[in-house]
Amino acid sequence: QKEVEQDPGPLSVPEGAIVSLNCTYSNSAFQYFMWYRQYSRKGPELLMYTYSSGNKEDGRFTAQVDKSSKYISLFIRDSQPSDSATYLCAMSLILTGGGNKLTFGTGTQLKVEL
Amino acid sequence: ETGVTQTPRHLVMGMTNKKSLKCEQHLGHNAMYWYKQSAKKPLELMFVYSLEERVENNSVPSRFSPECPNSSHLFLHLHTLQPEDSALYLCASSQGEGFYEQYFGPGTRLTVT
Numbered sequence: 001q002k003e004v005e006q007d008p009g010p011l012s013v014p015e016g017a018i019v020s021l022n023c024t025y026s027n028s029a030f031q032y033f034m035w036y037r038q039y040s041r042k043g044p045e046l047l048m049y050t051y052s053s054g055n056k057e058d059g060r061f062t063a064q065v066d067k068s069s070k071y072i073s074l075f076i077r078d079s080q081p082s083d084s085a086t087y088l089c090a091m092s093l094i095l096t097g098g099g100n101k102l103t104f105g106t107g108t109q110l111k112v113e114l
Numbered sequence: 115e116t117g118v119t120q121t122p123r124h125l126v127m128g129m130t131n132k133k134s135l136k137c138e139q140h141l142g143h144n145a146m147y148w149y150k151q152s153a154k155k156p157l158e159l160m161f162v163y164s165l166e167e168r169v170e171n172n173s174v175p176s177r178f179s180p181e182c183p184n185s186s187h188l189f190l191h192l193h194t195l196q197p198e199d200s201a202l203y204l205c206a207s208s209q210g211e212g213f214y215e216q217y218f219g220p221g222t223r224l225t226v227t
Contacts, residue, residue: 051213098167105156
């Protein structure tokens, strides 16, 4: 079983739709939960991160974590064509020597159509 | 230059070649990372350096050899690679202690022929 499972898509939605992206994980030791966005030919960029169960909102984006179910979600409201990208969930463990170890899902490719 | 830069952006090498990938961060961070991104697979952590010391080696084959001469520079030395090593190699940096955001470079697209 993979430590992090994510549906690779592709997911195609019309402009203005609400998008729901999800990941499940198996390692209960993960401490932080992140969503990265990666455009074609670019490195991933951090969208949001959360530590505890619950919701965190930032503009059109809402991240949700349910530690009891080992399930995280990202919701995008009023989706725009510029949101078309690959969305990667990631889970973090802090390393005792410094830095932190991220474990990623495979990424979900999203296309928002006009 | 700002953020995290990587050179070269594209590299084609034969299986008997030796080459190096370079990463430089301009963010004042003290932790640096190498990741491998293959098609249809998750981003895989390869190495972590904190204050120029290697703190994590994620069971990477010895044909990949990292080097961190200072907190701003990270290299990945490659030798006798296999075609399955063809991938996008991403460098990232962050502050060291505790949880901090990792900032990624644009990656080096490596093709092994």
